[in-house]
Amino acid sequence: MSEITYIRGDATAPSGEGVKVIAHVCNDAGGWGRGFVVALSRRRPEPEAAYRAWYRDRAENDFGLGAVQLVRVEPSLWVANMVGQHGMRRATSRDVPVRYEAIDTALGRLADRVAELDASVHMPRIGCGLAGGSWDRIEPLIRKRLAGRGIAVTVYDHDG
Template sequence: MKAINYLKGDATNPQAEGNKIIVHICNDIGGWGKGFVMAISKRWKKPESEYREWFQSGENFNLGEIQIVKVEDDTWVCNMIGQHKIISNSKGIPPIRYEAVEKCLEKVSIEALKINASIHMPRIGCGLAGGKWEEIESIITKTLLKDDVEVYVYDFN
């Protein structure tokens, strides 16, 4: 089985040849304005506008769903709904929803195999969503790596 490739750098500037899908986690309330999405919006306008349209349409806009947006000839951005709201609830439960992230990555895996793409991401779910990387890493192993998809995780310098 493949292992995660850890790199220093910017996940919006993938370090690989061929088709690439940049994945990141979005919330289920249509909010786009903090965290990694800002780096995406700086480079490309389409992922944000498509996400907002998707939210407005209400069509299949649920935890565990994905939206893949082509931003360059060989690069796509995948908006994954893996976060419930944007702040911890009254019981202190963070917004990350691991089961939704797993559903998203299972879908991403299928799409990546169709177009022979590698997957690129920051440490998803560990910033504003309040998740733990060990949990996310095990989900990546159970989904993408199990399907033999090449995975790159970027730590910003």
């Protein structure tokens, strides 16, 4: 079993050696352009382009809550687009778009792929920004699905 390591830094530029996967949560509405993905797209355009194509062609693929799309951006760096929120947060609504069950499913799928790659996982506090989730509910899912399988996880708290 691995532990979750918490550091201050930028999850779009993961530290350490070996193969790395940057994991983050996307919505199921095809929206990309607020939150963590803004910083991600500034560094790497491929995950956004792949997500938009995945959403556009969703009638012919597995796009939906709980799905994971791995996008290779460098020889030893991947980005995992994980669909874990239903719709987008509205200023006039008290409902939050986070879907814990979908994040749990996506993390399980991610674990299988990460094990194949012999990679570590790097992420912001997924599902807790615009998705409106609680880290107290998401961290145990990460412990169970990733760290519990011996996968090294680093969570980045941004300095800004």
